[in-house]
Amino acid sequence: MEQRVSLITLAVKDVATSAAFYEALGWQREPGEEGVVAFNLLGQTLGLYPRAALAEDLGVEEDEIGGFSGVTFGYNVRTKEEVAPILAAVEAAGGRVLRQAGDIFWGGYIGYFADLDGHVWEVAHNPFSPLSDEGAFRWGGY
Known part of the structure; x- marks a missing residue:
């Protein structure tokens, strides 16, 4: 594989x-x-x-699919200033902010939100993994 x-x-x-x-x-x-x-x-x-x-x-039965499963989806941005406006857009679109934008222990800047069905997304600026020009993420950066 x-x-x-x-x-x-x-x-x-x-x-x-x-x-x-x-x-x-x-x-x-x-x-x-x-x-x-x-x-x-x-x-x-x-x-x-x-x-x-x-x-x-x-x-399976539909009720067997659901709830927080321990999985999050990461959306990385180029600067920490981009995190809060995305969370504001999520809220305006009907999503729920789970953690407001802020510093995190490993040196980044993050926030979390849940979409309309409870899928959890992290919006993050990782200064140690800069995005490519196209916006692609790779651990350790491009």
Whole structure:
């Protein structure tokens, strides 16, 4: 198995509402099949898929999918000044800020939010891992 993640699928209650949340943050969806929304990223795609349909695909009950699973998604930015405005945009779009922007023990600057379905995102400036010109992240930087 090659070392990569191709597609991240988020189970959501309402695909249209969740897509509107991410679009309010400036993301642009790709054309695709009805009932599924895809946002192309740098080298991956983030997909929004109906929660009930994903449970059916997995062969589990819908209530078996849910809650904080210990997974967060990281969105790194170039400067610490970019963190707080993103959290403000999240709140304006209906998301919930879990941790306001602030310094963290390892020398970075972070904040956390939950999207409309409770998926947890970290917005971070890591001065030890500068982004590429395109915005790609790599541990240790480019």
